[in-house]
Amino acid sequence: MPSEQPSVSNQHVDEQLLDRIQNAYVEKFGKAPTLLVAAPGRVNLIGEHIDYNDGFVMPMAIQRYVVIAAGLADDSSRDHGLVHSVELEETEQVSLVTSPQPKPGSWINYVAGVIAGFLESGVSIPAFDAVVDSNVPVGGGLSSSAALEVATATLVEAITGKSIGKAEKALICQQAEHKFAGVPCGIMDQFSSVFGKPNELMLLDCQSQQIEPVPFQTDEITVLITNSNVKHELTGGEYAERRSGCDSAKAKLGCDSWRDMTIEELESKKASLSESEYRLARHVVTEISRTTDAANAFANGDYDQVGQLMYASHDSLRDDFEVSCDELDILVEIARAIGNEGGVIGSRMTGGGFGGCTVTLVKTDHLQSVTSTIQSEYKSKTGIEAMAFATRPAMGAHVIATTP
Missing domain, CATH: 3.30.230.10 (Ribosomal Protein S5; domain 2)
Incomplete structure (x- = not known):
């Protein structure tokens, strides 16, 4: 040089x-x-x-x-x-x-x-x-x-x-x-x-x-990112379609902001929405609640609660928002099967969906074994090599x- x-x-x-x-x-x-x-x-x-x-x-x-x-x-x-x-x-x-x-x-x-x-x-x-x-x-x-x-x-x-x-x-x-x-x-x-x-x-x-700010000072927990190494080719408008569907549902519900909508009110107005709009709305309302709950749990060191909220988030993204895919679901289910005793606190898809990555909270002293199990079982189930890396904020x- x-x-x-x-x-x-x-x-x-x-x-x-x-x-x-x-x-x-x-x-x-x-x-x-x-x-x-x-x-x-x-x-x-x-x-x-x-x-x-x-x-x-x-x-x-x-x-x-x-x-x-x-x-x-x-x-x-x-x-x-x-x-x-x-x-x-x-x-x-x-x-x-x-x-x-x-x-x-x-x-x-x-x-x-x-x-x-x-x-x-x-x-x-x-x-x-x-x-x-x-x-x-x-x-x-x-x-x-x-x-x-x-x-x-x-x-x-x-x-x-x-x-x-x-x-x-x-x-x-x-x-x-x-x-x-x-x-x-x-x-x-x-x-x-x-x-x-x-x-x-x-x-x-x-x-x-x-x-x-939500402090993440503990060294006992590590964030594991696992790349499914798939990105499904779609018709091109899935992201915009979901955003449009959310906007349409909000207009029909007559609320200025999703923050004003409770799950009880959504259920009471379900008939005003199409089935697709209802499921999109249910994800938005419940995910907002899950996120604030997770921040409080994280700040209080209640990582088990964080993990359960992460799994619930994934299930909602899979079933209501329909942006997951088989490979992401397999990665999350492998992590869920390892469980808390095996060192996994929680896992979910992250990002826009249709492929990409999962994010998993792992007990640091189990990181190597968890990573190895996720990668080997994913390869066995899909034939695809998953790339994984740990990170701190x-x-x-x-x-x-x-x-x-």
Whole structure:
């Protein structure tokens, strides 16, 4: 490496990932980067598909990151940024003069959407070169896209010297997802990546955007994320269909917010809804309640209660919201069969569904045996290798290193 390469020692991001991206930058642009930024993926312990329904969610940032190495372009008059993906071995241009336009199906949309948001707010961005790398699993429901958006926003702040508030940064990234990726997501993914803290979960009120910290200080419990390594190809509108169905049900029920609806009131008005709308509504109402209950139980150290709420959440996502799949159900049932005596506290699918990951709370002294059992039994039942990794709550988006 050239001598001007920043000396990087980071307690949050994997050193191999940092070495790899710096080498990739030198190979691509012929010089060392002057800036390294990172933003984490996230896992949601409970509160699924209610972030866009004014509910509560309880995510945490994970110890897997999107990292961007960058520097100002040699040609300062250039009207675009160059962004290279290590994983895809692709380089894309992003306009810095006029607002970028979405490129159908491309990963660069997550970057371009954030750039567009800053440009629209009046921030002038100098020409830059950047390399992107990541160890957040793609397509696993761990918000690799939000991590890329938030890393991009952190990069723009660093190279322009114009820091914006954390909430504003998260909302710019959410709008990038809406406008450039076409996904009408809630605020959970971007808020998790921006606001994450070590040893802390967050109870995020998706209506007020207020965060209540939920301490996760104990070393006796570990979060195990298991990737089913399947992502079922669907017709394309499942996420939007469920959001639309929730909105339709809320309108028929005559409530301004799902927070105002109790399960008793929902049951009394069931006849006004279609069967599909009723089941969507039942998931939303009960999941909001489960999430606040889980936050209280976690804060009080009642992990058995947390586990039961996680299982109930999965059952609701499977039966009422219908976003699970056979492989996710198998992973959860394996964990449930291991049980508390075997070291499993609770398990559920996490993310949008139809594949991706499960999240399991495991007693740390049983972590190795639980992981081995889940992987071996899943392979036996499906023929698929499941990737699993343990994590603690992680640091949110941050600048790792700069050089003059």
